Amino acid sequence: MANKLIVTAAPHITSEDTTQKIMQRVSLALMPTLIASVIIFGINALILTAVTVIACVVFEYLYCKLVGREVCISDFSAVVTGILLAFNLPATLPWWMAIVGAFVAIVVVKQLFGGLGYNFANPAIVGRIALALGFASKMSSYPLPANSVDAFSSATPLAVVGQAGSESYVTLLLGQHGGVLGETCAITLIIGGLYLIWTKVISPIIPVTYLATVAVLSVLAGQDPIYQLLSGGLILGAFFMATDYVTSPTTNKGKLVFGIGLGVITCGIRFFGTMNEGVSFAILLMNLVVPYIEVLTRQDRLGIAKVKKTKEGAAK
Amino acid sequence: MSKFLKRSAQGAGVPHHKRTSDLETVVMPVPSKIVLSMGQHIGAPAAPTVAKGDQVYVGTVVGKAGGFVSADIHSGVSGTVSEITTITAPNGAKQTAVVIIPDGEQKVDPAIAPPQVTDLKSFQDAVRASGLVGLGGAGFPTAVKLAPKNLDEIDTLLINGAECEPYITSDNRCFIEDTHHVLAGIKAVMKYLEIPKCIIGIEGNKPEAIAKMRAAIDVAGIEVKELPCRYPQGAEKVLIENCTGREVPFPGLPSDVGVIVMNVTSVAFVSKYMETGMPLVTKRLTVDGDIVKEPKNVEVIIGTPIQELLDFCGGLTDEPGKVLYGGPMMGTCVADLEQPILKNNNAVLAFSKALAHTPKMSNCIHCGRCVNACPLGLAAKDIVQAYNKGNVELLQELNADLCMSCGTCSFVCPAKRPLAPSIALAKILMKNGGKK
Incomplete structure (x- = not known):
């Protein structure tokens, strides 16, 4: 009896939050957009998502088994990567290409660098970029909505705004336009993003500063800011890809810098580059400088700043 | 906004589990033995002043302070010293301990009399003689705390009644049951140390304590501040920042920013001691945890073995996984139930194996x-x-x-x-x- 008591260091309780719960919430937050993509692009969207999710989980499992690392597919992080990767693919992409993307994301970007928490960049973003560079034509042939415009025609009487050929705001919000699976329907993405903020899975700082920076720069560049915000992968990127814990700063200050940097690079690519989409590259580039942002944006420690100042003062 | 970028310092939303908060304190009878550790405070351990076979009374000094930063240890029972032994404290350190077998008569030491307090010096001496240490958990000798080098710069007395640890409600009961002593103790410290202002910080989950204190305050300069329920409100530096807006420099002490912080139970004890002269020999504790049959707030004689305290609370309903001195956030695990209650304990918590499981x-x-x-x-x-x-x-x-x-x-x-x-x-x- 006397020796049976457990002795550990404090604290003796932990919060209800677990990595698994967080990843499950992210998956849940992506569901409305998945449903929207199935409505917009047809059953192919669902099949493609299933393919990437299964491929990601299987690759994670196999790699961990291969190198003798503890299998942690139950943490749902591979599921999130799979969904995000699918959301970055056009519904018409051949399955085997999607599986290649999953391999790049899980094995090359995540596991080769040490597994969950050690990847230098967002796996899904790099998977998308690898596919976009390797299979350029397949990746950029955006299918038009499968169920034709009729289903929503009554909802899109608004005049076409912005540049010639651009979609109306309502079309952009509902996602009734060409594009990859998960970036067309802005409304469901915003609902998912707000759910993550509400459940404190993500902080609003990165999405808000990212979107605000793009809006401000669009106005300065003479572009239609609302069009810029709602088109391309910006909303998906801002709420779900840029907020990936592993590859974004932890402090409020760092998040602010990160969000502004993302906005600047995105607009730079969109307005001046030859590519029409800048979100993926903006996130990848900012991912790479996160370690530096982290060091430069540390929080003030209570009672430390004052002492340092007096010390420096004394030295001078 | 500046704070937002400087330091978010959100703290944690820990569960409260304060089901004992409405339970009036019950006095536990004299145990079968008491074990008085000579190291119940920060600083040098006390030196035993009694030997095996000596007769002691309630309030008799059994350990003399081992230096300036130290505190006397007193017996809480009348009885006979059965041995001077060595015990292993929860932190692994060996401590000398005086074991006393009570005779059950609880005869008070004839030397016990209310202290003659007329000025700062006699006040500090009285606090030193009382054996008081910081009862919030730190166990820092109060007499040392009340003698800061820059006394003339101290403008605020902060009373720590945050009690931010889950389960523990002993400070809450102190506010409710000893309202008069809390206020009298505050007035005494303010008077003798010439401190013009006092803020009593209490977390918002103790509305009865807040209401009772607010109603009792009858002089200017003392106010109750309701603190948000975010752990760790009761951490000294956090409390000072939240109540006064001052940042204690590191390394440094609260007195560097003109503040003295005292736990509510400590300040209430100062007043009790000045009335009776009875040194610190008992302590109010919360006994709780999922396997404690009858959770209680108990006034217990210092040195009582944990096993006897748990038995007094109806015993345990299941085999214990962990037993803690203090709360689940900062408390220390005890290795066996023969460990005695210390001055600075404010809770004993017993958890089942399921709850003690490390994720x-x-x-x-x-x-x-x-x-x-x-x-x-x-x-x-x-x-x-x-x-x-x-x-x-x-x-x-x-x-x-x-x-x-x-x-x-x-x-x-x-x-x-x-x-x-x-x-x-x-x-x-x-x-x-x-x-x-």
């Missing part, structure tokens, strides 16, 4: 919860990484030695990483100059 840890996902929760603005994940690499220079840059082990980082970590204990190891590494 499995997984990889750090850099979510930043530890960084944004830390009340002091430390980056736990970076400190632990620097510790694992043995990088003392980086540990210094990250101010790892500022950590007060409140456990907030470990609590909020979704990967269940033992961040707080790792930082404690990092502090030792820094102290040893890089040698593990």
